[in-house]
Amino acid sequence: MNSEVEPDFVQSFQNVLSLLEDDAFLVNFILACISLIANIFHFVVITRKSMRISSVNVLMIGVSICNIFRMLTAIYRYLELVDLEYPECITSDSYLKMYFDIISWWLQDYFRRCSSWMEIFIATARLIIMRDMSSARNTNAAKPKLGVILMLLVFFASGAVQGIWLYTVKVVENQAHSLYSNCAEHQDVIKVSRFILDLRPESNYGKLVLIRTYFILDVICSHFLPSLALPILTLFLLREMRIIKQSRSTLQRSGVVVDNEEKYGLPTKLIALLTITSFLADTPLGCIGIAKAFIQQGTKLMRFLTDLIVYFNILTTAMTIFHPVMCLLMSSQYRITARKLLRIKKKSASFSAGNNASIFPVSGNF
Template sequence: MDSRFDGFQKVVNHIAHYLQRANFIFSFVSVFINIFHFIILTRKTMRTSSTNVLMIGIAISDICTMLTTIYKHYQLVDIENPEWYVTSTYKYKIYMDLVAWSFHDHFRRCSSWMGVLMATVRLVIMKKTTDNRYQNWSKPPIGCYFTALVFCVSAILSSFYSSRYLIVENRTFALPINCAEYQDVTSRPPYSVMLAPLFSFDNMIVLRVYVMFDAIVTKFIPCISFPILTVSLLRQLRKLHNLGSTIGGKRNVENEERNELTTKLIVFMTIAFFIAEAPLGMLYMVKVFFNGSDQIFLFSVEIAIYFTLLRTLNSISHSIFCFLMSSDYRNTIRNIIGIRGRTILSSASNKISVTSGNVIRIH
């Protein structure tokens, strides 16, 4: 039985090696696409709602997450486990590696939380259309408030978690046996890291409690929220669609179609978030109940690489969903690439033709 599992683990590990390379390539693609996505979302024509502002926050988080992913591929010995493998001959390199891990953890959490908030805000707007207390929820300031709140709370959590490390100079004891796959455990690197006493005493109880709390707040609550919000949005969309068809009117139909597309866009993004984040949330809990030397822990690290690639693809999909389902987004792209200038010239020539003589009519 163990031999079969070992063989299966070797196959998974072999495939994960190639998926890491693919994730590295797609991370570059994600950075460029999300930079362009960010430029579009920050135009004045797009900064008109709270959900669009939250999309800006998600784009920033995705860009920073992918940049830290690229850094990890270039600079770190192991890109999945910082606790054991951060070693260097230079002290500043240790700090850079730890900051990269902290930023990666911070911005990945922000992206997940803002995905939940984006769907929540949209649901509140749809359900409370006649309630004056929620009239401002569709305004950009609400999006700015939630974005700032998410960044601040996540930064506090990441700062506390980063404090678990102590930098060790001229290490006199061997590296953990877990490092054997990536480096010589009998070596004595000039600089390395170890857990601070607060996090290592009593079988690492403080560290385990924090990891469990972070897994619940960062992974499981969003994973539970995404399907609930998706179903709620679809039900509310159906109600508003039926209501709009009974009221009628050309302007009402146009507004209904616009709101329907916006809601569908958020639904698709919510589903994509769930598919990418839910498996990582379950794997994250393994760190709570198993030690780093346990076989199931090491196996979960290899499996996590599969879903990390899925999350990278999810960050690319945001701009694609916006392009396919938002006319404002497409119009903003046209304006940026210069189609607007030709349209203005055309409309100006039409106006000149009309004012120069009443004989010419533009239909």
């Protein structure tokens, strides 16, 4: 009896999700447009010389680049693609547009993976800096050069993983090829399009190895490890914040430590919040990605999980808007740089004094 109820429940819930799907795509499109504008402004601010002073800030530049391109691909796919859920269902009468559509899916997964790993490196670098602010060995973790190295490493490593998927598919003329059954959700599978997406005509064993390699690497690198790392780093960051707050009220700090806190103290709350928001947005997608690895293609449960991704993508898009907003609210140096960029003058000196009178010293890092 339970086995009969469960599929009925899944099917009923999936029917509700399907009814709201068009509205969900529209909401995600609107949020993507807002996020694009916010992150372009965010990128302009954090690339100023006054902000490029630490590895954490440089990595934040990388995250903003990823968010900008992710929003551009989201906007393109909403305006140009027929099927917004399944990349294997790409069809077109234009050979050039086929490759534009393929690249849009490729860039989405590529920059999503890059963003997740840069956020992990941001939290890790911040945690290392906080471990012992008086130790000279931690100064290397704060150098902008390290941020550049990590950012390039993430871009190249993610490109290597994503390149496997690009190699396994090719554009073919639709002669005897048929679309996958799940493509019927968003398009007429009987209608003959000139070009469709298909696997490369290699041996079955070669196809299997390439596809499985990409799928395993993508699930591990893009979903599983970030899902574990983000909550763990969040707990460690919150723990370090509590330790530093307690030690400040009980111990007399040396001048070196105070100087380092003034340079690296304030962003801790901001980094913790960014890590928490990333965890809330990425972990559900990670769990779904892991679950899909063990579910057969074309089943109702697989389609149900794919529909859920649509709604969690809305949450992910919304979180990319919070990045520049939280930086503006919680970093004094960020606000100063934004004012200079917009040529807005302070109204009074008391406003600046009020900002500096906080529990955490003023800092330009996030």
